[in-house]
Amino acid sequence: MPDQGDATGRTGGSTGGVRSTPPAAVRIEGLWKRFGEQVAVAGIDLEIPAGRFIGLVGPNGAGKTTTLSMVTGLLRPDMGRVFVAGHDVWADPVEVKSRIGVLPEGLRLFERLSGRELLGYMGRLRGLPGEETDKRATQLLEVLDLAGSQHKLVVDYSTGMRKKIGLAAALLHNPEVLFLDEPFEGVDPVSAQTIRGVLERYTASGATVVFSSHVMELVESLCDWVAVMAGGHIRAAGPLADVRGDAPSLQNAFLELVGAQDRAAGDSLDWLGGGR
């Protein structure tokens, strides 16, 4: 594969600094995915430290969702390996699947179950005892402010409620690493605050949250470690301060990294507005 060397070369140099933390939560080695002629993920290497709030940022189409799908075992990579808590995702799914929780983008759920039924179902599929599942479900519904609509069918939930019930389903089995794809997209500020509170409490206990987003302010305020993706490559990775560098904000650093500054419309849109 041609530009693999290129990709690793550009990976931020600060990964070495975080090696002090015990085994990495996620280790990605030479991951590739191609859809037809389009290369979605072009050979990425990344080591994500455990016990942190990790942000995976990048413009639309950067390969964030594809990467997260491959890391969580939902999409088979063309090449490369992924380790979660030291276990190979594709060789040892038994060890990995019980240690991770996933909230994918799009969020298709079992629409014709109620919120409580969905949690009860997922817990039992995860092998939790029925009573324990129901106890955890009650608490999660309470904390996520869903207790009032627990008997409504998921099909009738709003976007924010769907994200919250999806998060509850992903947390139910107390995973070591939680992967969230755009968890705040389309979510109102109140629900976002609730989700945020739960996630902060969860990482404080030593668990790892990896979430993708393109809202830089959010990433800057939540994460202590970020990886920047663009065009299927990792452009930079490391503690927030290192990636931000001298730039005034993460937004500026990001635009610089993905090479998207100073892209104004010029006069190619001079028909837009004005003399109608």
Added chain:
Amino acid sequence: MSTPVTAAAPAAPVTAVPALPLTPLFVRLKLSLLKNGLKGSSKRKAAWFGTLALALVVGFFVTLGLALLHGRAHAGTVVVILAAILALAWSFMPLFFPTGDETLDPSRLVMLPLRPRPLVRALLASSLVGIGPLFTLCLAVGSVVAVARGAAGAVFAVVAVPLLLLVYVSLARAVATANVRLLSSRKGRDLALLSGLLIAIGAQVANFASQRLFQPGGLAHLEPAEAVVRWLPPATAVGMVDSASKGDYAAAGAQLLLTLAALAGLLWFWERSLTKLMVTPDGSTLAAAAPRKDRDSGPGVWALLPGGRTGAAMQRTLRYVLRDPKTKSAWVTALAVGLIVPVFNALQGTGSLYLACFGAGMLGIQMYNQFGQDTSAFWMVAQTLSSPHDVFVEMRARAGALALVTVPYTVLVTAVTAALVGNWADFPTALGLALALLGAMLCTGALASARFPYSIPTDGAFKNVAPGQAGLAWLSIFGGMLASAVICAPVITVTVYFATTPEQHSLAWTVLPLGIAWATLASWAGLRLAAPLAARRIPEILTAVSKG
């Protein structure tokens, strides 16, 4: 200081009427969607081209056969009845099998400044592109060739073919649009039951018709029906060719007018439903706004199910039968057809106890495409499936839920049929055979679920379906049924042996334990073989069922 692009662009004000004619644009759009939809999946591509080849070959031979009827005594009867059957097929098939006809989703065009009439015209033209219309075109050509004689006949024949096609396509679209409105309206969800029943009864009518047809002199029996049907559109289009060929121009003219009126009526109904559909909120919004009684969260009867994954998966499957409109409609159809076929035949005096197998077979089809039935929510299950054993337990639970309904149902249907036919002696034999068939269907269903998963559009008929998928669905179900018959062959052989050897007839009851054992073995073996296969293919299955 303007670029060449802006210099070329006219500064004229934007008009609401599109300058381009809409119809060719839509046909091109449909062709592009078809072409792009086939990209990427070699399986769907193979299925699509396979279906195309099959349609062309079968179409060619049927057309040839129909053309050979030219000048025969009952030619008119055959083609008129065929036209009516085709009309039924066009109305109901799209509700069950996602077809390429659905590639254009009108609800995506809501924001465009399009008038309903040109939109319907353009959608109609684009609906004519596809394998189904091509196959129907072959049949229509064959039908008119069979009855057309003389110059007048030829003229009416040339008019009849496009008219037939247009009526069929607009019929299919009108029914599908109306059905989307039904399925997405809150009250209409329960009408899914009704449409299931309607289809079951329709299938039985077709069954009687075909029985009559294959009796000696059967075609003569059909003549009274034909006399009526030739005045019902769209069979009128074929009828008018026949009338014109016989020199009855008044009848031919009247039939032409009836066909045109039917086409106009269908287009009007379609246009009206479409307009309503496009400006009415989505069903989920309406449902959310309406008050809904709280669901009982207590365990209730569910407590009787085993714990862990088995119980949870069974409970989910059974809840979906009750709550998901598509699943509900499919189950109701299967249950109704399974009961109606043996019972009606028994009442008619043509019944056999062995028709009770029908119900087991119809419900067995529900085992096919298990993961596709989860739609894209399958990722939630996929996350928890980490070993072949997990997959085995999951699939066993789903098969168990199916058996929980089907086994008592099969006993009931067999008993009712035995009572009606008055043949209690063969009751154990027939039950044994039906159960063996169910086991074989569960076996092939599990294997097909692992090997040939395909996505089911979640709401109504308008959601986009990847081309070639319908072929895959047909292939998997019909191949599976054939394989099930083969798997059942030993039990069938034993049954036939006892039925044809009177001196051994007293031992015929042994088919019941044999059937039960065979069913258990077949479903166990099917699940055992399917589980490791599905476990290896989880990401691929997820991709396949998440499309569309």
